[in-house]
Amino acid sequence: MNEMIQIVVAGPRGRMGKEAVKLVQETENFKLAGVLDRKNEGRLLSEVEGFSGVDVPVFTDPAACFQQTKPDVLIDLTTPEKGYIHTKTALEHNVRPVVGTTGFTAEQLDELKDLAEQKGIGCIIAPNFAVGAILMMKFSEMASKYFKNVEIIELHHDQKLDAPSGTSIKTAEMIARQRKEKKQGHENEKETIQGARGGDFEGMRIHSVRLPGLIAHQEVIFGADGQSLTIRHDSYNRASFMSGVKVSVETVMGLDTLVYGLESIID
Ligand SMILES: NC(=O)C1=CN([C@@H]2O[C@H](COP(=O)(O)OP(=O)(O)OC[C@H]3O[C@@H](n4cnc5c(N)ncnc54)[C@H](OP(=O)(O)O)[C@@H]3O)[C@@H](O)[C@H]2O)C=CC1
Numbered sequence: 001m002n003e004m005i006q007i008v009v010a011g012p013r014g015r016m017g018k019e020a021v022k023l024v025q026e027t028e029n030f031k032l033a034g035v036l037d038r039k040n041e042g043r044l045l046s047e048v049e050g051f052s053g054v055d056v057p058v059f060t061d062p063a064a065c066f067q068q069t070k071p072d073v074l075i076d077l078t079t080p081e082k083g084y085i086h087t088k089t090a091l092e093h094n095v096r097p098v099v100g101t102t103g104f105t106a107e108q109l110d111e112l113k114d115l116a117e118q119k120g121i122g123c124i125i126a127p128n129f130a131v132g133a134i135l136m137m138k139f140s141e142m143a144s145k146y147f148k149n150v151e152i153i154e155l156h157h158d159q160k161l162d163a164p165s166g167t168s169i170k171t172a173e174m175i176a177r178q179r180k181e182k183k184q185g186h187e188n189e190k191e192t193i194q195g196a197r198g199g200d201f202e203g204m205r206i207h208s209v210r211l212p213g214l215i216a217h218q219e220v221i222f223g224a225d226g227q228s229l230t231i232r233h234d235s236y237n238r239a240s241f242m243s244g245v246k247v248s249v250e251t252v253m254g255l256d257t258l259v260y261g262l263e264s265i266i267d
């Protein structure tokens with residue numbers, strides 16, 4: 001029988017956190033050791049609406065949580081500020097982070113990478129856990145060898161904190177690996193409404209749409225003379241991310257460095 005993996009979920013009341021708690025509860029060799037929440041400190045999760053029967057302690061302070069519950073893995077689905085603190089504290093306590101939270105800065109990612117290396121323990125930070133989204137990013141990277149002009153349109157629910165999305169930034173980074181920095185459009189281009197041309201990432205544009213009714217969607221549109229290629233992915237619910245969370249928890253147990261993005265893992 002496989003060893004039990006003891007897990008702490010941060011952000012259990014959130015849209016993603018709820019799904020993650022369910023995943024841990026339903027997976028044979030996963031065990032929920034506790035949760036990190038900014039409310040309900042000192043209570044059992046089962047006392048919180050929607051979690052009846054989930055008898056694990058709720059903590060606010062990550063260090064106290066890790067010292068008392070001694071988990072193997074932290075799954076973080078919170079906010080960029082808290083997610084960064086949780087991830088850093090987890091590494092300091094030899095807990096392996098699996099982070100879905102987006103909005104970390106490049107400096108924070110570098111710092112966490114150095115810390116994971118120094119501690120010699122695994123960490124996965126994945127801007128998108130959905131297998132279709134990872135394929136969309138990989139296909140976009142492939143296409144960018146042939147198409148140098150591209151715009152990314154990401155579309156999300158209207159409660160999202162960060163813009164542009166972590167997935168669109170990761171997609172742009174992967175495309176940038178294949179093409180020299182290129183300023184698209186032309187030099188006389190002028191925005192008559194600020195922001196109309198979107199955000200600039202190494203010369204390619206990223207546009208963020210926020211609307212109620214959406215979950216998580218992205219189009220990568222390549223253009224060339226007389227043709228275009230559109231690569232699109234849609235997540236219609238948050239369960240779509242959970243197989244990637246499960247693979248990440250299993251994989252992080254065997255890693256000794258930080259991996260940013262699941263594209264190398266699903267190979
Ligand atoms: N990698 C991926 O595949 C995906 C990543 N995401 C990312 O996951 C993150 C969460 O998204 P989503 O679930 O939609 O967001 P929600 O706002 O629904 O959930 C975030 C949760 O974090 C909680 N929180 C805030 N501060 C703390 C804290 N100090 N300690 C513990 N919990 C805290 C919030 O509490 P409260 O309710 O009290 O504010 C809330 O319950 C985002 O960064 C999002 O971009 C989302 C989908 C897929």
Ligand SMILES: O=C(O)C1=N[C@H](C(=O)O)C[C@H](O)C1
Pocket residue numbers: 102127128156157160161164165166167168215216217
């Ligand atoms: O906030 C969300 O919902 C999502 N966030 C991630 C991102 O910023 O890319 C992943 C997915 O797009 C859903």
